[in-house]
Amino acid sequence: MHRTPAMRDDDLERVWKPLLVAARKLPPTGSGFDSLMARALDAFAGTSIERFPTASELALPVALSLLGLDTSAPPAEVVATLQHHMAAAPAAHPLDVVTAYGCGWARRVAPTATGWDGRWDRAQAALHALVARFVGDAAKQLERAGIRFPYEPDTAFAADLLIIRLYRPLSTLPLDEAQALYITCTEDGAQVTCGEDHEELIPAGAKAVYDVRHDKAGPPRLRRGENTLTLAPDHASVLRVTAMDLETRITLTAGNREKTLKLAPSEILELAGPVTLDVLECTCGHWRCAERHRLSGWQPDAAEISLASFVASAVKGPGRTLRTGTFPQGMLFALWSREGF
Ligand SMILES: [Zn+2]
Numbered sequence: 437m438h439r440t441p442a443m444r445d446d447d448l449e450r451v452w453k454p455l456l457v458a459a460r461k462l463p464p465t466g467s468g469f470d471s472l473m474a475r476a477l478d479a480f481a482g483t484s485i486e487r488f489p490t491a492s493e494l495a496l497p498v499a500l501s502l503l504g505l506d507t508s509a510p511p512a513e514v515v516a517t518l519q520h521h522m523a524a525a526p527a528a529h530p531l532d533v534v535t536a537y538g539c540g541w542a543r544r545v546a547p548t549a550t551g552w553d554g555r556w557d558r559a560q561a562a563l564h565a566l567v568a569r570f571v572g573d574a575a576k577q578l579e580r581a582g583i584r585f586p587y588e589p590d591t592a593f594a595a596d597l598l599i600i601r602l603y604r605p606l607s608t609l610p611l612d613e614a615q616a617l618y619i620t621c622t623e624d625g626a627q628v629t630c631g632e633d634h635e636e637l638i639p640a641g642a643k644a645v646y647d648v649r650h651d652k653a654g655p656p657r658l659r660r661g662e663n664t665l666t667l668a669p670d671h672a673s674v675l676r677v678t679a680m681d682l683e684t685r686i687t688l689t690a691g692n693r694e695k696t697l698k699l700a701p702s703e704i705l706e707l708a709g710p711v712t713l714d715v716l717e718c719t720c721g722h723w724r725c726a727e728r729h730r731l732s733g734w735q736p737d738a739a740e741i742s743l744a745s746f747v748a749s750a751v752k753g754p755g756r757t758l759r760t761g762t763f764p765q766g767m768l769f770a771l772w773s774r775e776g777f
């Protein structure tokens with residue numbers, strides 16, 4: 437257990453309202469944080485607080501007032517968990533820790549909840565602003581490198597999609613024994629269908645990536661025409677669908693084994709249930725996607741990396757400056773190749 441000085445729960449309860457009033461006049465940025473730290477004690481004058489908090493006790497309540505909810509003071513367990521994370525990563529800015537946590541980092545989020553157990557609007561807006569900034573940077577750097585966009589890239593729209601990939605990296609597609617996923621190679625790309633409600637076109641140059649899970653029923657089969665390919669008996673494999681001009685490439689990875697299979701136009705590959713597919717929202721297909729392109733991969737305690745640097749590398753690919761070799765390793769390249777600008 438790590439311990440950092442904390443305000444008493446009932447004291448925090450008492451000062452929460454005046455703290456919020458002061459916080460709403462400030463932006464949830466480093467300078468907003470600094471001015472609120474300087475002003476907070478004034479805001480508490482007249483409250484029946486046991487003992488005025490010290491600056492280090494104040495940092496977390498201040499960050500929470502800038503990025504959290506208006507409805508109620510943060511629950512004691514939220515405060516305790518955040519204190520623990522801040523103690524484990526003393527170099528991290530409290531705003532970074534609170535932004536990430538508010539978006540679902542280091543906890544389980546109740547997806548439809550609107551309280552402290554859900555995702556917090558202000559934290560999401562802060563992450564959105566960060567992502568939008570690096571999408572804008574990337575577009576400018578690409579233009580400087582001579583890339584011509586057919587029209588001005590929509591940075592806000594790209595950020596809308598990318599923050600979801602960062603904080604909710606998977607969506608689950610369970611198939612029962614009567615269902616199957618069909619991948620059809622077409623001249624426009626790869627058509628993926630499953631039942632009536634899941635149908636999408638992967639344009640040439642883009643990918644779709646699935647984690648394939650199965651249990652008692654044994655490994656699922658991939659069928660192309662007469663040929664059947666049984667998946668490795670491992671309990672998880674990764675299925676990558678890469679659409680190319682006049683060809684769809686299917687790559688199946690289990691452990692360190694990899695199988696590749698090609699579909700020509702109008703050929704269909706069938707993956708029969710029962711099987712559970714985790715559809716990876718980030719379709720970069722890179723083997724380090726999980727650690728680089730998911731908010732859960734931000735480890736301020738292990739590596740002293742700010743949330744901004746983490747997001748910058750996630751969006752634009754690793755490295756300080758954008759290079760043609762590293763940009764395709766980022767989330768933005770995968771997004772643009774799949775969805776357009
Ligand atoms: Zn501990």
Ligand SMILES: [Zn+2]
Nearest residue numbers: 718720725729
């Ligand atoms: Zn990725």
